[in-house]
Amino acid sequence: MKKKKLGEVLHERGQISQSNLAQAVSDQQGKIILLGELLLERELISKAQLVSALEEVTHIPYVDCGTVSPDPDLLRKISPHIARKCLALPIAVQNSAIVVVMAEPQNLELLDEIKFTVGRNVSPRFGFREEILEAIAKHYGDSVEATPPSSGPKVVVGESGSSTEMEFITTSSRKATQEAIQEAQSELLRKVTPAVKIVSEVIMAAIDKRASDIHIQPQAKEVIIRVRVDGVLQDLRRIPREIQNTLISRIKILADMDIAERRIPQDGGLMVRVGTASLDMRVSTLPTQYGEKVVMRLLSASSSLRNLSELSMPVETERSLRQVLALPQGMLLVTGPTGSGKSTTLYAVLNLLRKPAVNIVTVEDPVEYVLAGVNQVHVNNKAGLTFASCLRSILRQDPNVIMIGEIRDKETAEIALKAAQTGHLLLSTLHTNDSLSAVTRLLDLGIPGFMIASSVTAIVAQRLVRRLCVCRREVPATAEAREHLSAMSIVQPLESISIPTGCPVCNQTGYRGRVGVYEILLFDDAIREAISNGESGETIRAILHGMGMKLMQEDALDKIRLGITSVEEVARVVPVQALHSAQCPACAQKIARTYSFCPHCGARQIEPNSSTSGRSLNVPSEESVAL
Secondary structure, eight states: OOOOOHHHHHHHTTSSOHHHHHHHHHHHTTSSSOHHHHHHHTTSSOHHHHHHHHHHHHOOOBOOGGGOOOOHHHHTTSOHHHHHHHTEEEEEEETTEEEEEESOTTOHHHHHHHHHHHTSOEEEEEOOHHHHHHHHHHHHOSSOOOOOOOSSOEEEESSTTSOOOEEEEOOOOOHHHHHHHHHHHHHHHTTOOSHHHHHHHHHHHHHHTTOSEEEEEEOSSEEEEEEEETTEEEEEEEEEGGGHHHHHHHHHHHTTOOTTOOSSOEEEEEEEEETTEEEEEEEEEEEETTEEEEEEEEEOTTOOOOOGGGSOOOHHHHHHHHHHHTSSSEEEEEEOSTTSSHHHHHHHHHHHHOOTTOOEEEEESSOOSOOTTOEEEEOBGGGTBOHHHHHHHHTTSOOSEEEESOOOSHHHHHHHHHHHHTTOEEEEEEOOSSHHHHHHHHHHTTOOHHHHHHHEEEEEEEEEEEEEOTTOEEEEOOHHHHHHHHHTTOOOOOSEEEEOOOOGGGTTSSEEEEEEEEEEEEOOHHHHHHHHTTOOHHHHHHHHHHTTOOOHHHHHHHHHHTTSSOHHHHHHHSOOOOOOEEEOTTTOOEEETTOSBOTTTOOBBSSTTSTTTTTOBOOOOHHHHHO
16 A cells, blocks of 8 residues: 655645645755745745644644653753754663653664664654754754863864764873874764764764673674673674774774784774763773674763662671771782672772871772872883782872772782781782682692781672562562572572563663672681681681671572562572582481581581581480590
């Protein structure tokens, strides 16, 4: 069936004569004004007649922009520049799509641009040009806010003649870099290449999605752009292979990297300024079989710092940590893999410790958050400014608290441990699976056990699991959920669990944000003695569990029980590790599975050190009591 045009519908309804319609169509040729707007302007039809006809032609409902009040959070998803360019106003969220009033709701190019900008489907409504412009001026303001002035070369992202929305800033003094950036800017304004525009759009989309990293991955037939949101990668956009080299060259120009070198990995950095917010970006390239892969890590130096009470630590863990921080000296280690929230925890600790009477010095690579009143040093390996060399100098700066971003070698570890013994509170991180493994890691670096025992006061191990969105749903515990818990030796029964559902708030993932799961190893006399004597990790672990140490798996189980996260998410992130503990049937105390006797009441295992050891215990017999 042939699709009818607006003029045909109006003529069939008898609302306009053929001669007036032909004259209007002739006058509209070559002009920007739409036919319906021209007919309305000449008062050949009424607004109600035009709306009714347009709804029949487009099958898209009409919305009067003068009667809507969009939510401010929704308006921030589409910038003022895009709103004016596309003549579009976001007004509501419906299911998984954003409802947008547009002057041209059938323009696929404009729809695709809005869809990419907001990162979700668009449900269009049609409105009149003047009404949309008035609504944009009312809700956004009459003009786009100007970006604050900045020093150094910059690339202004936007269409020619439009207001600045984003700046790429480099501090490089190299003439070649300066000229390359000026060339990129001029090419953008002449619209010769889409590369810089794509970079801008990808960064804006990543910021909108709260992403921590952007991955540009060349493939055989296309380039996939992905973002990591709440620790999980998701596809963002796909671009043709034809512009791959141009796109990567633009990123390398902005990050002050050598665009001619494509055979070896490179590292660089830049700053992105969006409005009044600044974002530091670490850029890394890696040669692959299909070209260079680029990863950009987004770091907001002005992000609000969290307090220790905001980290969702178990009450006992937080209390123990505060007691450790109240000590005048010693070493606190925070362990976990990359992206487990170690830096956030350390900054929360520094936020608690910083006072006018306390001299705090940090050595970081790089400085991720700016702390007022704290002396922060950025490592520069090329200039010989390493963790170890900085630490030696810091000890001559009369510090009270020292924070080392990471212990990577024996030299740094030795200096740090000696500093912890000589009246300083030292904070640092290690990449290990759990708290006890940090001791093994230090031993592997060549640090004597007695030095570890006398210097370290506590070790915190942590992971980040995704937090369930408000759309979560509670269901009876499934066999699969019990199997996941059993794999971590968690056998405590759960009657019900919360599962992800998906809604517009969480972008249909079922998760929004992350929460930490923690364990803390406190060094008491028994632990210090075991480490000094060179006891095995299994023996030390048995001592810890006998003392009732709460592991990450148990903290994760508590968060599952409270509906904070899901079983599948815990199984994805938290390491599978036996709890090595059992419950004494005589006194109900938790003990290590390797124990032959309960240290609390003397109950004896039926088959100690066998395959069933720790699974069934006897009440104290006369023989065991006599022993």
